Amino acid sequence: MNFANYLLSDAQNNTNTLVFSGVEHISHHEIYLSVNQLASGIVEKIGTGRNVLLLADNNIFFVISYLAIIRSGNVVVPIDPKSPEKDIAYYADICDFAMIFAQEKYVVKIHSLIPSVESITDKTYHSLSGGVSSPPETPDEELAAIIFTSGSTGEKKGVMLSHGNLIANTASILEYLELKATDRVCVVLPFYYCYGLSLLHTHIKAGGGVVLSNHPFIGGALRDIDKHECTGFAGVPSTFQILIANTKFLTEKLPTLRYFTQAGGKLPNKFIRMVAEAFPDKKFIVMYGATEATARMSYLPAELCLSKLGSIGKGIPGVKLKVVAEGRDVQPGETGEIIASGKNIMQGYYMDPQGTAEVLIDGWYHTGDLGTVDEDGFIYVVGRSKNIIKCGGFRVSPYEIEGEICKLPEVEDVAVIGCEDNILGEAIIAFIRSSTSDPTALKKSVQEFCRRVFPSHKTPKEIHILKELPLNSSNKVDREKLKHMVE
């Protein structure tokens, strides 16, 4: 079944507001009509089975375009609008986009990189429609989306998700969160990110609403929750850490709110406890996922939030999740790799059979996360086998940051590590080996360079200039020693 048809199956007669975006709002019924009209126009222009780039902030244009591209039987590729130009050029190179949907403010950037492909913008998409009243149906196994994420060596990995993957994960999340048409979630997470998308998917299918909270400061979400009487709020670790550190979040009433969800990395236990204890009448649900699993793999029921503090719970409905070492399930207390299987597991990485074969083995997705289990079978993440930093909920490869910084003159070597941070979850710290006579000037030029080439979540929070980087017995940079230097 086409994923957009699945989501919109009850939308035709639903006049509830689906999207609140600033002063604009749009109902399920209106979305249904717009999506069908636009999907028809897309089919008329490019047919089906082609890749279509989507570049937009969280807004009504994103929602309609996203659903229409999927509804048309094409493959949507939503990306961070603030992606560096070299990344966009790479996506264009491997995806061979047949069409682009971009907010007008991003069109100039896109045209300079992909000049040969037509762009439909938030100013023109209303006028695009076709003569096809209903685009053809789509089998479950056909691709619906490619979501790019960072691999452990800095390369971009295009996660291929089928209509069946998206349907399976959406149905499962709806079941365990018990979402209904009366639910309305406050969204601060971007829709090009799988966790943000899962909020959109589940609330369309439930017949509920999404409130797009697009303020420069995340504290604005607290106002939006009250103003729009939201029942749910979802965040990555840094979302909660910023709210706790920089607002009066823990003393707010938020009377309409029924639950919080948290995923996208490990929120330190002390913060989980703070939120759970500040809001005893609300559920705090810790979850675990990956783009490769569409979004979600496990959750910890809210009633166990404190008694199983720090656990990611067990597999969500339809997903088997276990911890294995040397080919067998680990015993309680042992450490192994967390692996998952289910209908939500991706089809593979786009144009990367080798990368796919490394993580999809005998029907199981190997997450690269190290975990352990307790006597009751609850899983705890204890580390990562892959060298990845989780900053602000995003996966960041140290190698990518190192590769860019190394291009600068005077930088002889560089090592990038992640360190626990009360705001970002993990903060990026760069250690630079240089014999420069003016380390202060070098530090400033590296800072300026990083701010220019990286989005904020990839920009080092601290830069240290050293005469030598510490080495381990294999003569490799000793990253553990570097961590100790800043702890």
Add this chain to the structure above:
Amino acid sequence: MDQKHIDTIVDTFSDVMGIPKIELNDTIAYNSHPAWDSLKHLQLISELETAFDIEFDMDDVIAMENFGLVRELTAKYL
């Protein structure tokens, strides 16, 4: 607000956002300038609070949606 205060705001904003001072104007906005995102906003607030030894009300932090408003709302505390 004296010139020294204005210079500090301009320097801080330019430094955090990575936007040259010469390009700054009051219409540079959170939702239109590619360099300005929520993490940078947080850093900006933190550095302004440190520079002036002030603490912004949350509603002011939310309302600072363009550079003109950053100047205007910071001036309230000086």
